[in-house]
Amino acid sequence: MVNTLTKKRSYLSFVLPAFVIYMGIMVFPLVFSLGLSFTKWKGYGPMVFIGLQNYVKMFSDPVFHIALRNNILIVLISVFGQIPLGLLLAYMLHRQMVKGAKQFEMLIFLPITISSVIVAQLWNRVFSPIGILPTIVRQLTGNGEYVMKVFESKTYAFVPIMFVLLWQYTSLYMVIFLANLQRIPNSVLEAAQMEGAGEGTIFLRIVAPILAPVAFVNSILAISGSFKSFDLVYSMTGGGPAHYTDVMALYMYNTTFVFQNYGYGSAISIVIILFIVAAIMLTRAVTKKFNQD
Amino acid sequence: MNERSRLRKAPLGWRASAYIIMVAFAVLTIFPLIWLGYSSLKPNAEIVKYPLALPRSPSFDNYTRAWTMGGLGISLQNSLIYTCVATVSTVFLALGAAFGLAKFPFKSAAFFTWAFTVGLMLTVHAVIIPLFILEVHAGLINTRIGVILPYIAFDLPISVLIALSFVKGIPDAIIESAEIDGAKYRQIFWSLIVPLSAPVIATMAILSFLQHWNEFFFVFIFTTKAALKSLPVAITQFAGRQNIEYGLQYASLVIGILPMIVFYVFFHAQLTKGFGEGALKE
Numbered sequence: 001m002v003n004t005l006t007k008k009r010s011y012l013s014f015v016l017p018a019f020v021i022y023m024g025i026m027v028f029p030l031v032f033s034l035g036l037s038f039t040k041w042k043g044y045g046p047m048v049f050i051g052l053q054n055y056v057k058m059f060s061d062p063v064f065h066i067a068l069r070n071n072i073l074i075v076l077i078s079v080f081g082q083i084p085l086g087l088l089l090a091y092m093l094h095r096q097m098v099k100g101a102k103q104f105e106m107l108i109f110l111p112i113t114i115s116s117v118i119v120a121q122l123w124n125r126v127f128s129p130i131g132i133l134p135t136i137v138r139q140l141t142g143n144g145e146y147v148m149k150v151f152e153s154k155t156y157a158f159v160p161i162m163f164v165l166l167w168q169y170t171s172l173y174m175v176i177f178l179a180n181l182q183r184i185p186n187s188v189l190e191a192a193q194m195e196g197a198g199e200g201t202i203f204l205r206i207v208a209p210i211l212a213p214v215a216f217v218n219s220i221l222a223i224s225g226s227f228k229s230f231d232l233v234y235s236m237t238g239g240g241p242a243h244y245t246d247v248m249a250l251y252m253y254n255t256t257f258v259f260q261n262y263g264y265g266s267a268i269s270i271v272i273i274l275f276i277v278a279a280i281m282l283t284r285a286v287t288k289k290f291n292q293d
Numbered sequence: 294m295n296e297r298s299r300l301r302k303a304p305l306g307w308r309a310s311a312y313i314i315m316v317a318f319a320v321l322t323i324f325p326l327i328w329l330g331y332s333s334l335k336p337n338a339e340i341v342k343y344p345l346a347l348p349r350s351p352s353f354d355n356y357t358r359a360w361t362m363g364g365l366g367i368s369l370q371n372s373l374i375y376t377c378v379a380t381v382s383t384v385f386l387a388l389g390a391a392f393g394l395a396k397f398p399f400k401s402a403a404f405f406t407w408a409f410t411v412g413l414m415l416t417v418h419a420v421i422i423p424l425f426i427l428e429v430h431a432g433l434i435n436t437r438i439g440v441i442l443p444y445i446a447f448d449l450p451i452s453v454l455i456a457l458s459f460v461k462g463i464p465d466a467i468i469e470s471a472e473i474d475g476a477k478y479r480q481i482f483w484s485l486i487v488p489l490s491a492p493v494i495a496t497m498a499i500l501s502f503l504q505h506w507n508e509f510f511f512v513f514i515f516t517t518k519a520a521l522k523s524l525p526v527a528i529t530q531f532a533g534r535q536n537i538e539y540g541l542q543y544a545s546l547v548i549g550i551l552p553m554i555v556f557y558v559f560f561h562a563q564l565t566k567g568f569g570e571g572a573l574k575e
Contacts, residue, residue: 007397010478014393015405018386018449023408025424025446026415032423043426089314097303097311106561107319110326113553113564115507115525121532121546126325130539135344167321172568179569190299199307228416231509235529249418256422257514266422273419280414 030273036266043262054267064268067246070158074229074247075279077162078169078222083215085166086173091203093174094181105178109171116168120235123164127151151237157244161236168232173218180214181207216287223279227272248272326550333543340539355544363531363545364519372524374437375512376505379444383452383501384494386445391456392486396468406457412450417443417510428515435516440523443511448504452497459493460486496567499560506553524549 037054041047058064089108093101111119126132129147138146150156184207192202208215230249233239239246239254248268256265302308332340334351360366390409394402424443425434433439463486471481487494512523522530528549532542557564 007478008399011393011397011399014389014397014478014482015402018390018453019405019408021386021442021446022412022449025443026412026420026450027408029420029423029427030415032426033420036422089318092307092311092315095303095307097308098315104315104319105565107322108315109561109565110322110554110557112568113503113507113557114550115509115553117509117525117529118546118549121529121542122325122329122550125329125539125542125546130341130344132325132328132345170318175565175568179565186300193301199303224414224416228418230418235509235533249416252418253421257425262422262426269419269422272416273414276414276416 033266033269036263037270039263039266041262042260043256047263050263054264055271057264058267058271063243063246063251064248066243067248067251070161070233070245070247071227071229071275073158073162074165074226075223077165078226079219081162081166082170083173083218083222085170087177087208087211087215089170089174090177090181091207093178095199105174109175111168112172112175114168116231117235119164119168120232123160123167124236127160152241154242154244157237157241161233161245164232164236165229173222176218177211177214180211184210216283219283220280223283224276227276227279248275326554329543329550330547333540333547335540337538337540340543355540356548359531359541359544359548362541363527364522365524365527365531365545365548367520368522368524368527371437371512371521372506375440375444375508375523376502379441379448379505380498380501382441382445383448384497387449387452387456387497388460388487388490388494389482390449390453391460392482394453394457395460396463396465409450409453413454415450417447421510421514425514433515435518435521437521439515440511440521443515444505444508448501452501455497455500456490456493459490463489495563496570499563500567503556503564506556524552 038049038051039047040050040053092098093105098104114122124131127134127148134147138144148160150159188206188210189202192206197205228249229247230253233245233247233250234253237245239250243251249272252265252268252272255261255268303311328345331347331351332344333355334353335346335348336352336354339346339349390405394406428434428439431439433442467485467489468481471485476484507525508523509525509529512521512526516522516526519527528545532545535541535545
């Protein structure tokens with residue numbers, strides 16, 4: 001081939017611009033981050049190598065424990081809340097169980113377009129003493145003093161955040177499942193009905209298994225997304241009060257950019273990545289086992 | 294409707310529950326937005342005294358004040374610049390890469406594809422610290438390019454994979470015949486691949502636009518000047534500062550939400566398609 005070299009040159013001219021930007025901004029810093037995580041550094045001045053001390057510190061750091069717990073709660077609400085609920089909504093729309101299914105779909109999908117930080121501010125207003133919820137409760141119960149106290153509870157402060165996550169992202173899974181439901185031939189459902197299968201049986205025994213691979217891919221997205229949570233929590237509570245609603249990314253941000261502990265911050269960010277990779281591998285292993293049985 | 298006529302309707306119990314769930318979801322979605330909308334037209338005293346009531350004499354006073362006090366005009370302009378530049382760059386970089394990876398017979402394509410796939414797992418927060426240090430040293434902090442570059446980079450992996458699955462489906466014969474006619478690859482890309490990829494360009498552009506418009510973290514970390522803030526950052530900080538001026542908070546939030554509702558009304562079909570197809574890959 002005479003023109004292999006020209007061809008190779010053209011090939012690289014198409015691939016490399018994207019690849020270089022991607023590597024330079026996403027992959028190269030990751031290596032740098034790993035290096036920083038073994039040091040004690042204030043962002044300026046001397047950088048001291050301290051080995052694994054940052055990682056060891058995490059084990060006994062109560063704030064890190066709360067943050068990790070809250071991240072796990074987000075994983076749970078995503079995988080066991082948003083995804084099943086999204087599937088159920090999609091199935092109901094697909095089977096046209098309501099009139100105006102298209103309009104319902106359009107309304108329910110709307111929050112996906114609004115920035116999380118603004119969604120958080122919106123719900124803060126809804127929950128505030130002069131917001132929708134406390135006002136309605138006051139009118140229904142006649143208790144003129146009612147305000148929401150849940151934000152001050154160590155155990156339950158995270159619940160409103162989980163609710164807002166459910167509110168914003170369930171429809172994303174609904175839309176994904178809906179697109180996939182439309183690829184199941186009607187004859188499959190018809191055959192099941194002929195054999196006398198009820199709606200519940202069709203949903204659980206026929207539709208859900210067909211969509212299991214889709215649910216799996218979505219779980220990966222949901223889990224890795226869960227460990228990334230920052231915007232919504234930062235805007236809604238800032239991690240407070242007293243770290244009750246902290247999540248790992250937010251703790252990393254505060255540690256690094258507010259308290260200038262770059263080494264410890266980097267170690268937390270590496271742990272975030274490790275959790276994402278571990279969660280994805282675990283999901284993969286479980287699904288493999290599940291498919292074999 | 295015809296094709297599903299042989300399918301029996303769902304039983305009453307299911308339909309009744311479906312109505313309850315759908316209506317509940319729809320009300321939860323729409324009511325807070327409507328409430329925010331009409332409350333933003335009320336003066337502060339009215340908001341505090343009658344939180345749920347409609348405005349007695351609607352006024353845009355809160356809007357004009359929030360707009361000037363929050364510097365939202367400049368933020369809107371920044372958001373448009375960041376989003377448009379990043380979206381156009383992402384789309385064409387990704388499409389170019391996809392063309393190279395799908396239509397050239399080199400072994401390294403498998404490696405590049407794998408590398409982009411790994412990128413789906415990386416998060417902003419894992420690299421933000423070194424990226425911040427790099428930007429400080431490169432003098433990119435508090436510059437537009439320092440914001441736009443990471444916007445592009447973090448959107449590339451998913452965009453490349455979306456483009457790749459489309460470009461693979463373009464028949465090789467079309468490209469081969471252009472090669473025989475002596476066309477350069479650059480010409481083939483712009484005059485064949487780009488027009489043929491119009492549907493996937495639309496999908497990528499809309500998803501990319503949404504992602505960049507709502508981006509918060511990079512502007513938040515990499516800029517300190519008010520003149521460089523994007524709309525989500527400016528509004529969050531402004532609304533957070535107005536402790537007692539509820540009308541200003543509400544108005545600024547509506548300014549943040551309204552453009553996206555308009556965007557949604559126009560591109561709803563493509564958004565549904567884009568997100569729906571996103572998971573069809575595997």
